[in-house]
Amino acid sequence: MSMSTSIYEHPTGSGDPAGAPLDVTAIRRDFPIFETGVAYLDSANTSQRPNQVVQKMEEYYRQYNANVERAAYKLSEQATAEFEAVREKVRVFINARSKNEIVYTSGTTAGLNLVAYSWGRTNLKAGDLIVCTVMEHHSNLVPWQLLAQEKQARLEFVDIDEQGRLRRDQFDALLRQEPRLVAFTHVSNTLGTVNPVKELTAEAHAAGALVVVDGAQGAPHLGFDVQAADVDFYAFSSHKMCGPTGVGVLYGKRALLDAMPPFLAGGEMISAVRLEGTTFREPPHKFEAGTQAIAEVIGLGAAIDYLQGLGYPAMRAHEDALTDYAYESLSELDGVRIFGPPPGPDKAGVLSFDVAGIHPHDVSTILDRTGVCVRSGHNCTQPLMHRLDVAGTVRASFFLYTERAEIDRLLAGLKEAQRIFA
Amino acid sequence: MSMSTSIYEHPTGSGDPAGAPLDVTAIRRDFPIFETGVAYLDSANTSQRPNQVVQKMEEYYRQYNANVERAAYKLSEQATAEFEAVREKVRVFINARSKNEIVYTSGTTAGLNLVAYSWGRTNLKAGDLIVCTVMEHHSNLVPWQLLAQEKQARLEFVDIDEQGRLRRDQFDALLRQEPRLVAFTHVSNTLGTVNPVKELTAEAHAAGALVVVDGAQGAPHLGFDVQAADVDFYAFSSHKMCGPTGVGVLYGKRALLDAMPPFLAGGEMISAVRLEGTTFREPPHKFEAGTQAIAEVIGLGAAIDYLQGLGYPAMRAHEDALTDYAYESLSELDGVRIFGPPPGPDKAGVLSFDVAGIHPHDVSTILDRTGVCVRSGHNCTQPLMHRLDVAGTVRASFFLYTERAEIDRLLAGLKEAQRIFA
Amino acid sequence: MADQMYREYILDHYKNPRNFGRLEDADISHEENNPLCGDVVGMDIKTRDGVIDDVRFHGRGCAISQASASLLTERLKGMSLEDAREIGKQDVLEELGIEISPARLKCALLALKVLKVGAYGLSQEDE
Amino acid sequence: MADQMYREYILDHYKNPRNFGRLEDADISHEENNPLCGDVVGMDIKTRDGVIDDVRFHGRGCAISQASASLLTERLKGMSLEDAREIGKQDVLEELGIEISPARLKCALLALKVLKVGAYGLSQEDE
């Protein structure tokens, strides 16, 4: 059984590094949704939110609901202070150098598009190469397609090996073609593969490329140290890490953000507007046009507090144990084929599989009737589905509040599906 | 005293059209923030949210927290049903033909930028003319500057007259130059001017231009009928209309949305993704990339219910009465100069003014010490400030929960400021 | 335990689809996918004098989408194109005769969409 | 009622700013604006042998930003550029001697920013 802690030792992980186990029973009391009796195995899609997060947003709405920055009264000052304190929290969370490298976005997708539009349109030219991978979520793939199309740049994809790991030989070969940009995911939302971000980044940098990392799955489940890995951009979403919907973060190195033109234009991001032209503020404000997702940012802060209160090593150990258990149990079922690496340090708590003779949709419908929520289909990774030559997969994913009993319910449901389709 | 009801008779306004007055005392009980004793006169910046909205979001977080569309289990089905039901609510709210014309965004700013990027970059060419106005919020001005710059298009601004109304002669003159696009605000957030959207749109259409209307202030305070006014695009924000932060709406005519390329790319907005290229879904999904602001959309639905429960005619009558009262009282103070039209059918509940010898910031700081929240500064309308030749203004704005006593506190605070600076 | 959704005949149509395959010289040939799951249904139709002479479907997908396609082809054979145009969502759902959850509605109606877009160029609202 | 923030001397510096105006042949001349309110402060500095010989400020803004600029110019006169470089935010706030709310901090520090960027090219973090 692999009980290794995060391969990205969290810089501020306050949990016991030896991995004092999570008290999942206590944790589950923070999540009222479990009172409904649902077995929620779709956290890679969106996580549940604890009371602490919802209450923090309520507090804003009830006590100091105001716009930030724009106004000079106390209500707005309090809102601004909370809003900016979260920026510092995020900075610590991913160990950025400066909080000015933390750009609030509406989510991972928006952050990656920001890079594609602002950096991409300014810096790419015809014939330039972008390297991506076949395991990417559409949000870290389609923006590069559109950018490549617009700029007549080339877009090449690194394949995976039979266990769902990136083919390093192909990666290296593509680097020899001197790409301008390399975009890959920290953790695959379908395969659970944990990519060696630091190594890949060092190689890409040596080849002269910038590195954009999709942290949608990595930030919630492993945490991330942007300085240790030296990535240029890292994007993630609040809603996958116990925070509210509607907000996310783009980390970008200060020098890059400084040199990039604004993306969305409007209130807050300007320095001076004249009819003849406009000057812009410094990052991160340059990229934060219009009224921000204020309550949601404040909620994200509470989510980070919650996660750091548990500690990444303990969370990771908990998810590892669940992954081991689920992997072993699923392997014992006839006709179940699991995609992606086996449990281990480069595997996160995500298991995708198919069941012979039963379409993933039908599996999930039958599971749903027993109160088990799993994702089915392409998981927003269609190219990976083609690569695996499947119509889709069933995906079970785990988080800090997942308990073994939920996996047992998954197994029982799968047997029921097999009985029906026998 | 002008007690006229909305000049945009709301299609579904359920309130008594004769204007049965709002029960403001009862309404204020829905807004717990008033228990703090604050006099909140900054609703044009962001509104307060009633319990109904916060509770509706809580319900989502506690009972059916799941991603929408992507998954086939009941939790997700319920989330999807609520999420899409709000689309229909918004359709009814602005009387769009089809709910496929309702695109969720992160706010007005994002909606206007969507039009600038997606429509603008595809359709504008060098030398083309965009017409804008000097009264615009930066969010409906800077995107057109950037677009014009990129496309080497021309950007011209319609001036205002001495009362803060658009100069129709200039508008007409610019239309004779056959602009491709005309962008203006429904209601000025600084002057309170209500523009005659329907007339301006008809003229712009006759000249062959598309019309983009900034509804950030119009939607909350007057409501809007997109079919009656025949605008091409209409953008507004949830947070100014009693809804949560982090979400907004872009209305676009179906034929236009159909022809426009996607803007942000990622999950949910695709039809089929291959490594070689991607096809996209129909509007509105084509423009909704990534996980949406699900809880916030659901909260926006509750806000629309709340507003429609009160009825726009009654709300408008209430705000009109407050505007009349404040306008008259302010006019009686020495050294106070009010900008924008006097109360009347083309004036919304927004009063901007300055106080001789006292900087707006100092006014608002002194007001804040008495618990009165007003905006001070340029209100994200710097070009308008230059046009009015002021460094900034003090702005008091009213909404359905504002009471006369709050205006009295404003007046008392202004006298105190004058005493200090005497 | 009898299942409300995965009834005997649904599973039968899924495992033994009727009219499965392609038609070489089809007069109408169209394919649609369900963007949410990537499932595909395609249909080939041969007509004579405005009547559907032969029909085949192909593709891959869940029991619901495949059974629905199989059932639809059975119904279409020998029908006039004019009459086929009248087949509505409700008809297809009744024919399926099972309780369909909202998330699976698109699966159930995919084959109908293929017919409507392919034969009549009717682009259904995406809902 | 005595006001915590708008003290007598603050209002005096606001209404009767010291060293207000421009210097024709300044060695250092720089202007900054506060993006949140649009207020502007500019400063002209004449130096001789590394010492600030004369200084003037101009601009428009609130009592806090103008009084702060006025106070700063008084302090700068006769100071060496080297010493002036050491003036910190805390020094400026102490000199103002009033309680400054967070939203007004930028006003209070605008003049210092002009000095820092203009004389030393130090781009302060925008916070």
Ligand SMILES: Cc1ncc(COP(=O)(O)O)c(C=O)c1O
């Ligand atoms: C007239 C007007 N337009 C646009 C906006 C921008 O809206 P948001 O900040 O919600 O994007 C505002 C509000 O700030 C406004 O008042």
Ligand SMILES: Cc1ncc(COP(=O)(O)O)c(C=O)c1O
């Ligand atoms: C790996 C990965 N990247 C990107 C995304 C997109 O995130 P969002 O939908 O929050 O923008 C997701 C989640 O859907 C994901 O799992």
